[in-house]
Amino acid sequence: MRNAQPETLTLDRVATPVGEVLLVTDGEGAVRALDFADYEDRMSRLLRRHAPGATVADGRAPEGVRAAVERYFSGDVRALDGLTVRTGGTEFQRTVWKALRAIPAGETRTYGQLAAAIGSPRAVRAAGLANGQNPIAVIVPCHRVIGANGTLTGYAGGIERKRWLLDHERRA
Amino acid sequence: MRNAQPETLTLDRVATPVGEVLLVTDGEGAVRALDFADYEDRMSRLLRRHAPGATVADGRAPEGVRAAVERYFSGDVRALDGLTVRTGGTEFQRTVWKALRAIPAGETRTYGQLAAAIGSPRAVRAAGLANGQNPIAVIVPCHRVIGANGTLTGYAGGIERKRWLLDHERRA
DNA sequence: GGAAGTCTCGCGGTTTTCGGACATGGGAGT
DNA sequence: ACTCCCATGTCCGAAAACCGCGAGACTTCC
Numbered sequence: 001m002r003n004a005q006p007e008t009l010t011l012d013r014v015a016t017p018v019g020e021v022l023l024v025t026d027g028e029g030a031v032r033a034l035d036f037a038d039y040e041d042r043m044s045r046l047l048r049r050h051a052p053g054a055t056v057a058d059g060r061a062p063e064g065v066r067a068a069v070e071r072y073f074s075g076d077v078r079a080l081d082g083l084t085v086r087t088g089g090t091e092f093q094r095t096v097w098k099a100l101r102a103i104p105a106g107e108t109r110t111y112g113q114l115a116a117a118i119g120s121p122r123a124v125r126a127a128g129l130a131n132g133q134n135p136i137a138v139i140v141p142c143h144r145v146i147g148a149n150g151t152l153t154g155y156a157g158g159i160e161r162k163r164w165l166l167d168h169e170r171r172a
Numbered sequence: 173m174r175n176a177q178p179e180t181l182t183l184d185r186v187a188t189p190v191g192e193v194l195l196v197t198d199g200e201g202a203v204r205a206l207d208f209a210d211y212e213d214r215m216s217r218l219l220r221r222h223a224p225g226a227t228v229a230d231g232r233a234p235e236g237v238r239a240a241v242e243r244y245f246s247g248d249v250r251a252l253d254g255l256t257v258r259t260g261g262t263e264f265q266r267t268v269w270k271a272l273r274a275i276p277a278g279e280t281r282t283y284g285q286l287a288a289a290i291g292s293p294r295a296v297r298a299a300g301l302a303n304g305q306n307p308i309a310v311i312v313p314c315h316r317v318i319g320a321n322g323t324l325t326g327y328a329g330g331i332e333r334k335r336w337l338l339d340h341e342r343r344a
Numbered sequence: 345g346g347a348a349g350t351c352t353c354g355c356g357g358t359t360t361t362c363g364g365a366c367a368t369g370g371g372a373g374t
Numbered sequence: 375a376c377t378c379c380c381a382t383g384t385c386c387g388a389a390a391a392c393c394g395c396g397a398g399a400c401t402t403c404c
Contacts, residue, residue, distance in 0.1 A: 112368070112369060124368045125367090125369080125381075129382090129385085133385085146367095156367080265357090317394080319396085320396055320397090326394030
């Protein structure tokens with residue numbers, strides 16, 4: 001049950017120290033998805049959910065977006081802050097994702113702090129779930145959220161990458 | 173769980189011998205919905221389903237579409253054949269709706285014949301269900317399908333209107 | 345006998361409902 | 375220290391209910 005509102009998205013691939021990432025942008029230069037290449041099928045699933053009817057074609061992302069991603073991995077960890085993102089999702093999820101972008105590189109928050117930040121201090125677990133469903137990894141920094149006791153708890157791209165990203169941001 | 177792809181639809185009203193009809197068209201002149209004014213809430217519901225995120229504003233439909241509808245009710249029962257329609261719905265539903273448009277004005281089919289026409293001779297009841305969920309009444313002529321024994325069985329806009337439409341088309 | 349009405353059951357796609365699971369954390373009990 | 379329990383929003387899968395039907399068996403009533 002879907003309607004057909006044709007829209008063509010562009011799928012680019014960028015090499016990084018933690019493996020190739022897939023970068024999906026739309027006609028207006030907004031980022032629609034970012035994920036690691038070894039989880040391509042999951043990303044497709046998310047895309048189908050968030051942009052029903054859209055078709056995805058291989059191509060090159062706008063230069064500014066590509067460059068920002070590359071600069072981030074080279075050490076300029078603030079390079080992603082100016083990028084525009086666009087997602088589907090429920091009201092709640094969008095609120096969570098917006099809150100994520102407010103966490104500066106180099107810092108972390110607990111799931112509890114995240115829940116509190118969006119005004120639903122008791123929806124801790126729900127916030128964690130929404131976090132895990134973030135379709136735009138790295139740019140929407142879901143990796144900056146960790147357990148109250150300091151454990152990394154989980155990451156859709158693999159805990160190793162979460163650790164790497166956090167170290168990378170702290171180093172910078 | 174919906175994404176936001178803004179699209180504005182136009183809602184027009186046309187007077188007919190069987191009551192006012194609501195006529196929804198999109199920016200490209202395709203018909204997105206048509207229903208009788210006394211079932212407005214149901215139409216809104218269908219629209220929300222088939223065009224999530226779209227907003228509907230009162231206005232005037234493209235002249236060609238309006239004129240076609242008026243000509244149909246004046247006796248030119250083929251006037252609707254050239255109109256473009258656009259719907260959501262499942263694969264199955266769309267197949268059924270396409271098959272409906274192939275039934276010429278003045279003729280009827282049974283639910284069984286309809287099911288057979290789409291290649292699923294045993295999906296009789298499912299075809300009936302899809303028939304009833306047609307969002308574009310009259311133009312997609314779901315009223316031309318009747319029971320195997322000749323009874324009219326049902327019509328979302330009321331059996332009376334179904335009878336009137338069939339008589340009208342036979343007269344012409 | 346036979347035409348016409350009733351009842352029963354299976355058909356197949358969609359929708360609704362319901363029960364879990366989940367990238368947590370705080371409090372209470374042992 | 376460790377275990378158990380609960381709150382919270384969403385997704386997912388399974389199961390059941392729903393129907394704009396129709397064929398076949400069975401009655402009824404001339």
